[in-house]
Every structure is written in structure tokens, then in C-alpha cells.
Ligand SMILES: Nc1ncnc2c1ncn2[C@@H]1O[C@H](COP(=O)(O)OP(=O)(O)OP(=O)(O)O)[C@@H](O)[C@H]1O
């Protein structure tokens with residue numbers, strides 16, 4: 001009784017499957033066929049059981065599987081004009097093949113086909129986004145992209161190359177537009193982590209309330225509105241690569257404390273998460289703020305400053321390395337003309353004079369913008385001084401005026417001096433010793449000045 005119950009139970013299980021199941025013995029005689037398969041073939045048990053499978057099923061290979069003992073998985077079998085996906089498996093007992101089972105997934109073959117197509121399409125999209133992500137997360141600049149050969153910039157490049165070889169935290173400082181971000185990219189791309197992600201966080205651009213979840217990510221339900229499945233933060237994305245904390249001087253004291261913890265422990269949790277995540281990251285921070293005075297003013301945590309200031313790199317402003325201006329301007333001009341698909345422009349002597357005398361408070365970014373404007377408004381192939389804004393152009397006039405004023409001052413000092421000497425000579429009755437005394441200078445000096453102003457014959 002028990003055995004019958006078990007057989008009935010197993011039969012019920014097999015009949016309730018969505019797949020068609022047919023079982024043959026080692027001779028290829030059908031011993032069982034489930035309900036779905038029977039319904040599909042429009043027959044009853046007696047129509048199949050006890051008959052050679054080759055007589056009741058088209059294109060069957062079950063007898064072959066019995067002979068070879070080799071399973072045939074995911075094969076397509078044509079049954080009643082339909083291509084149906086199936087598997088054929090040998091049944092073994094004590095190592096001997098005692099039969100075979102055929103499984104047809106015919107009921108859902110259309111769905112499967114659609115699914116396979118969908119998977120293929122999705123795979124293609126994944127590849128596409130992976131490539132895109134790689135482009136986004138890749139560092140975009142190398143040392144070759146850093147223009148300039150002045151001593152000042154060469155020294156900085158050398159230092160940055162040293163930083164790249166190590167794994168220490170780098171703090172890049174310098175005025176706005178000097179190339180801090182360019183350097184950060186170059187350091188990553190020359191470091192052993194070059195093939196790994198380079199993730200930038202702009203600490204100034206992200207609103208305070210969002211910064212934490214941006215940096216550390218969040219777990220599902222970490223806060224109201226948290227996305228399903230949670231989201232990794234920038235630190236997690238940067239794992240094994242480099243995280244670039246830009247505008248670090250603009251981070252609130254609260255976030256500074258959180259950042260300090262991550263830098264100290266190299267471990268973090270997502271917002272609303274409990275599982276700590278181990279981090280293997282290289283940190284590059286940058287700022288145009290004077291962090292040291294911010295520390296003094298208690299606007300920046302001293303302990304964080306020590307953590308960041310491991311390998312400081314200071315990039316000098318453009319006005320302190322004017323000799324770089326011609327090279328940088330020409331290289332940028334080439335870049336710009338390429339980008340804008342314009343024939344290559346050159347700089348006139350006057351234009352270069354203007355660029356050389358301007359103070360560039362916005363540094364290379366400002367220079368690039370000035371050149372872009374000039375390229376757009378100049379009609380020929382030569383950029384002239386008039387293609388720059390008056391603010392930039394006036395720098396030459398100011399410089400010229402400065403030297404002109406200096407000239408006048410020098411001239412008037414000379415004129416006054418000559419007049420005084422003449423008066424002293426007259427008053428002393430042309431006695432040079434007395435005149436020198438009256439003027440409070442040495443006699444030799446008076447002789448020299450008389451010669452200078454050609455007063456030898458003055459009477
Ligand atoms: N030495 C350089 N050679 C070539 N291009 C440079 C160089 N330095 C800066 N640039 C260019 O100048 C612009 C500003 O550079 P970057 O964004 O790195 O400056 P920054 O120091 O990060 O400025 P900010 O403090 O305003 O963020 C960019 O277009 C960059 O490509």
C-alpha cells in the first residue's frame with residue numbers, strides 16, 4: 001500500500017510539471033509519459049506506455065542516449081512541426097544505464113526564445129555601459145597633457161611623478177584653474193592603480209544633506225526615499241582605485257569628521273547599513289583654500305589636515321611662471337582649433353605680448369577661455385590683441401604706463417638734481433668743494449654728477 005501511495009505521489013508530481021517528461025527503459029520502451037506531454041500529443045497513457053519510443057515520438061534520440069550513456073542537454077527537437085527545447089538524460093543504477101528520460105520544455109519555448117533574445121540584448125547593453133563607465137571613471141589626463149617646461153612646473157611634475165609611484169595620500173594645492181584636477185588624473189594614470197577606477201567627488205558641489213549618501217552610499221530603506229537595492233557610494237566605487245576629493249576645503253566640519261574616520265580605519269558602512277566595507281583606496285585631495293589658516297580659524301579639522309597633508313604638492317600660479325605662457329597658449333590653441341574643427345590659428349606678436357603681461361588670476365582655465373573666445377571671433381588665421389577682452393588687453397597699457405611713469409620719475413629726479421647742483425655752484429661762487437658741502441655730498445660725487453649732467457662748463 002505504501003509503495004502504491006509513493007508511486008501515485010511521484011506520478012502526481014510528474015504530471016503537475018510544466019515540462020513534458022517521457023521515460024524509456026534500456027530497450028527504448030516507453031515506461032512513463034506525463035500528462036503535459038500526453039495532452040500535447042493528444043493521447044492517453046495506453047497509447048504510449050509499453051511501445052517502442054521510436055514508434056510514438058518523432059525525432060527521438062532516447063534509445064541513442066541509452067546506448068551512449070551521454071546526456072544531450074539543451075537540444076532542439078522538432079515535434080509536431082514545432083521546434084522545442086529539450087534535454088535527454090540517461091538513467092543509471094549502480095553505474096549501469098537502465099533507461100533514459102526525455103524532458104521537453106515545449107510549453108514555454110516561445111517565452112524562452114523571447115527571454116534568450118532579451119538576455120542577449122541586455123548583455124549587449126551591459127557591455128556598452130561597461131565601456132562607457134570605464135571611459136567616465138578612467139583618468140583623462142597624463143603627464144604629457146600638462147603643458148609647460150618652466151623650472152617651477154618641471155619641479156612640480158617631478159614631485160607628482162614621485163607621488164604617483166607610491167600610495168600615500170596626496171594633497172594638491174593651488175589657485176583656481178592652475179591644473180589641480182589635471183595633476184590628480186595624471187598621478188592616478190601613472191600609479192600602479194592606473195587600470196582601476198578613478199572617482200571624483202566634488203565636495204563643494206554636492207549639497208551637505210546628500211554628500212554623506214553620495215560618498216558612502218546607502219542600504220535599501222536606509223532613509224525615506226532610499227532606492228530599492230540601495231546604492232554604492234563613491235568610496236565603494238573607487239575601491240582598489242583612487243578617490244579624488246576635490247574642493248576638500250569646502251567640506252563641512254561634520255563631513256570632515258566622517259571622512260577622517262574612513263581615512264583612519266580604511267573601512268566604512270553604507271548609510272543605514274551595518275556591514276562594514278573594507279576599503280583599499282588611494283586618496284588624492286585638492287583645494288584652492290589655504291587649509292593651514294583654516295585650521296587656525298577652526299574651520300578645518302587639524303587631525304584631518306595631518307591625514308591629508310602626507311604628500312603635499314603646490315602648483316604655482318601662471319603669473320609666477322610667465323615663461324610657460326607661449327607654450328601653453330600655443331598648445332591650448334591647437335587643442336581648441338581641433339575641437340572646434342577650425343584651421344590652426346597662430347598668435348600675433350601683439351597678442352602674445354598681451355598674454356604675457358596679463359596677470360591671469362584665473363590661471364590656465366582663464367587663458368583657455370580667453371583663447372577660445374579669440375578663436376571664435378577672429379576671422380582669419382591669426383589671433384591679434386584686439387581679439388582679447390579689454391580687461392586682458394589693458395594689461396599691456398598698464399604695463400607700458402607703469403614703465404612710462406617710471407621713466408618720467410627718473411627723468412624728473414635727474415632734472416631736479418641738475419638744478420640743485422647749478423644753484424649750489426652759483427651760491428658757492430663756483431667753488432666745487434663748498435658746493436659739495438652745501439649739498440651734503442662728497443666732492444667726488446659732485447664731480448661725477450657734474451660730468452653726468454654735462455655741467456663742466458656751467459657758469
Ligand atoms: N599645465 C596644464 N596643461 C594643460 N592644460 C592645463 C594645465 N593646467 C590646467 N589646464 C587646463 O586648465 C583648466 C583648469 O584646470 P583644472 O580644472 O585642473 O584646474 P583646478 O586647479 O582644478 O581649478 P579649480 O580650483 O578652479 O577647480 C582645464 O581645462 C585644464 O585642462
Ligand SMILES: [Mg+2]
Nearest residue numbers: 180181246286
Ligand atoms: Mg578643480
